[in-house]
Amino acid sequence: MEFDRDEAIGKAIAVFADHGYEGSSTAELLARMGIGRQSLYGAFGDKKRLFLQALERYNAGSLAQTEAALAVEDSPRAAIEAALLAFAVGPDVTPEAGCLGVGSIAEFGRSDPDVNAINDAAGRRFKAAFAARLADGVAAGQFAPDLDPEAGAEFLLTVRAGLKVAARDGAGLDRLRSAARLALRGLDV
Template sequence: MEITGKAPIGRPRGFDADDALERAMLVFWRQGYEGASLADLTAAMGITRKSMYAAFGNKEELFRKALERYTEGPASYADRALEQPSAREVATAFLAGSVRTTTRPGGPAGCLGVQGSLAAGEAGRVAQDTLIAWRDEGRARLRDRFRRAADEGDLPPDADPELLARYVMTVSTGIAVQAAGGATRSELQQVADAALRNWPPV
């Protein structure tokens, strides 16, 4: 992480930067980039605006750091899914992780990476572009993993790794939107299970 929580020698920061970043991540997750005002962020982080700028930079930079934290924390299921031994198990773990993360008890519903800038206007363009790149990277990593599966004979010869990656990402995005709308974990796991019934047989 870029923020370590350690203040420069002789200038104690007076707050836990790691905890503050966690709180900022939750605000962006609940409210999106544009919906999260600086007042909302600093109140949740328990710091002044001046301290926020000094520790994290401007709102755009704070959002990028919050997204990094989300990737390494709640969304780390994606990395674990890619390590599964077969393409089908990768897809299964990825969608199951999406269901769990978007329906965490006591946490924000949905996905920061999907909802963070859905309603963003021009003021949120940087955040929107950041999230498009974030989702594209996720799809590319799935595609590369499915290409390897095809090379290893774990997918049929006519399987399209790019299409399969886009399919998994589309279902995952839909799960996030449905979760934000109140769908339950059980209901969304049924959706994931139904989607996997269309997985190409080896």
């Protein structure tokens, strides 16, 4: 049976984001993806390889969304706020659905080298993107002159993860925006 591989991975992302790796049964994955067991094994190898492909794709999409938000605003501060909230803004956004990246870290910790490699690579890119905009903000006088952009980027990644968890718990955009702005004040002059 022919199927759209990209569409199937997109549906797998939704299942894994909702239930985690262990909580996602093969039967539910097959039903949501609209494929048979043989197609799963033939196209993806097994549930673990499907999860890793889904995580890579999710992280790539999340990174693209964040980098786009960082590039839109002229003000580094506004760009960083937009990037922190990018996952919760837009017509097709469902932030309460959960973040596959944060979920995978919560589920696996540092126990799985394959998951670590995917998340570590994404983390380096997220950190570099935030650090670059923080450096711009320091140069523009929007943040403390002695702010270390690398340390600030680590802080923002922690804030971003917390915002995603809060959204999963039902926090609306106003509450998320308020938390993001409070965090940004911690970087002020």
